[in-house]
Amino acid sequence: MDNSAAPHAGASPHSRDAWYASLQLPEHELAAAVLSLVEPLGLLVTVKSLATGRYVYASAGMGSLFARGESGLLGLSDAEFLRSEEVQALRRAEQTVMAQRAVVLSDHRLELEGRRREFSVSRTPLGAEHVMAMWVERTEERHRETHLQRALNQIEQQQKTLEQMRRESQQGSGRDDLSGLYLRAQFDDQLLREIDLSTREHREFALVLIALDPAPAAIQVLGEQARQRMLEGLGRMLRANTRAMDAACRIGEHLFAVLLSGVGLATAHARMEQLRRQCTAQIVVLNGQDLGLSLSMGVASFPHTASKQEELLQASETAVQEAQRRGGNQVVLAPIPFGTL
Template sequence: MADSLATWMPPLASLDDALLRYLDQTGVAVLVKDLTSGRFTAASPCAPRVLVASQDIVGQTDAELFDAVQAVALRAADQQAVALGTAYAGEHRIERHGERREYVVWRHPVPASGEQGPRILSCWQDVTEQRKRDVLVQATLAQLEEQQKANAELRREMQDNQVRDSVSGLYHRAHFEEQLRREADLSSREQREFAIVSVSIDGMDQIRETYGADSCERVVEALGRLLKANTRAMDSPCRLGGDRFTVLLSGVGLATAHSRMEHLRKACSQHIVAFNGQQIPFTVSMGVASFPHTAGSVEELMRSADRAMAASRAKGGNHLTLASIQFVPAT
């Protein structure tokens, strides 16, 4: 092939030799096809390599270079470029010698001139390896994203373990006390109620003696699940230690707290813990106090709830007692 682009395609002599050499060096094949005959009339030096052609491209048709399905797709792309009357870019996946190659092809229709009929100037770039790298990059990024999610989940679990009891899954005392202080401050600013519930498991010593020491952990696990299931995300159920628990019910008054905790009491009394082939029933005693109606300070609120819970235990357990409402005499 002559070095000059004008030599093999005179109508496009405006494309200088430097451009042709640049395209050739970058692996972009330039081809010219006669639309009347469908045969390629010119091809840049790198075209056979780019198209993985085992025969000379010049003088061949799409049907002679590619299979029938691919030839039809290429012909349709040529016709679309002609219909648009301007440059047109498309993508083609072509099977070459048992391997699928991917190409980006730019087409530009060239009107008939002199003795030459209408033609298509096309530039072919093999992007197979680039697409493989893109797929690898996307897979790597997806893997990194999954790893980041796993690391974030691990960090959340580690942070959660610092504020939650390992057996019940409920908050530790320190986290509960922090939430309690925040709720008390919010209540004072916005003049709204909140409630505290003291909870103890009835007859824990008898459960231990009857079913073994490990059975107590299974009961604590069960109560932890029931407490989480019967409270909201804004509430703070906590295990104080042993058989003692407490719940902060955010933004609710004494009546609402009573209704919710009565539902929990019944759920506990109907729950059976399976352990070593045995069925362990358990009940709880509860005391409910609210701020500011049954206590004017956080410390008194906790004592008020504990006194109400002790009253429930004194009645034989499986009971819920409301703390007494304070009556402030009018001045």
């Protein structure tokens, strides 16, 4: 397609005028063509004279919206089909447009046939006394938002209740209060036992380090309470996705570890990738807002990645740091040294 005659964003007014002139169309034909493309997209257009308060143009959809039949809104004023408070709200918005001489977006709620409907309306001045408006109905969208907010509030209340019950049942157990997982001391003991068992029985196991990724700025402003809620959410996910023979522990402020007994590197990676996906889809709510749960994971195996405790931990730490360096929300395998092949 040849676009050589079309104006570009940085074109001068002179070149834009030349492009328009090349169309050889009367202005009213160009305006009619533009308006004909708008309504199929669900956009309704009006032009009103502020001197008389009457519509001088209204697309067919506007007439249908207000049940005005074939005659539509042409020549009518808002007072003839809207309530007085609705008329005043429209008038204030129109006066703002004329005062600012700029495009203004406003929301309006109208009572139509016994049902409240919601609209976003963008307006722009036309000349000295006319205002063009483009209406978009938001009723169903706002209903969906309301239902979603109610669902999030219910989930939040359920999570609070479950966490309170879990804390009460685990009192005195030596587990982390926020996540419900074992602490660093238990992890160190379990890691030594797993190394000893795997060495004696000539089998492998996997060590996974998990770090909470930094939250988006919009979540960070929620402060400590948001951080605690995410730690609770991660604890729930780890408790639900580890076997009785595994060990899930909180070993740092934002760092967790999972020991997967008798599991090789490939299987551990597959399981952690599944867990990562589940965490991404997990809903963690604070004050009706979904916080999200993004994790970086580093997976190492004994004895293939490393055969000593310190080396195994270092390999996992390096892998989780690499996951974070790549942008987070992913699983990285620690490399297997060639000397162990």
